[in-house]
Amino acid sequence: xxxxxxxxxxxxxxxxxxxxxxxxxxxxxxxxxxxxxxxxxxxxxxxxxxxxxxxxxxxxxxxxxxxxxxxxxxxxxxxxxxxxxxxxxxxxxxxxxxxxxxxxxxxxxxxxxxxxxxxx
Numbered sequence: 001x002x003x004x005x006x007x008x009x010x011x012x013x014x015x016x017x018x019x020x021x022x023x024x025x026x027x028x029x030x031x032x033x034x035x036x037x038x039x040x041x042x043x044x045x046x047x048x049x050x051x052x053x054x055x056x057x058x059x060x061x062x063x064x065x066x067x068x069x070x071x072x073x074x075x076x077x078x079x080x081x082x083x084x085x086x087x088x089x090x091x092x093x094x095x096x097x098x099x100x101x102x103x104x105x106x107x108x109x110x111x112x113x114x115x116x117x118x119x120x
Contacts, residue, residue, distance in 0.1 A: 022056035
């Protein structure tokens with residue numbers, strides 16, 4: 001498993017929103033939430049399986065995260081088990097606790113859309 005460097009993890013912990021461009025739809029960026037739990041980076045579709053970017057990445061697709069003028073090529077993998085999903089949920093709730101939308105990202109129906117990102 002490829003790991004993000006410490007500076008990138010810190011940035012992803014700090015930024016509230018990032019844009020994601022999938023390889024299948026490179027002309028269209030979507031703003032999403034991202035969390036770093038321990039040394040792993042997770043994203044989740046608030047729209048569940050209906051999210052286009054999620055459908056593009058759910059089978060291990062490639063994407064680019066964009067934040068602060070930076071482009072970070074990533075590959076997505078389904079989160080490995082209930083522990084990873086729970087860690088991601090705790091981090092989503094911690095990081096976005098002030099948002100009125102925080103509970104929507106931890107609904108049972110969206111938990112299966114948790115993806116782990118790795119640098120590529």
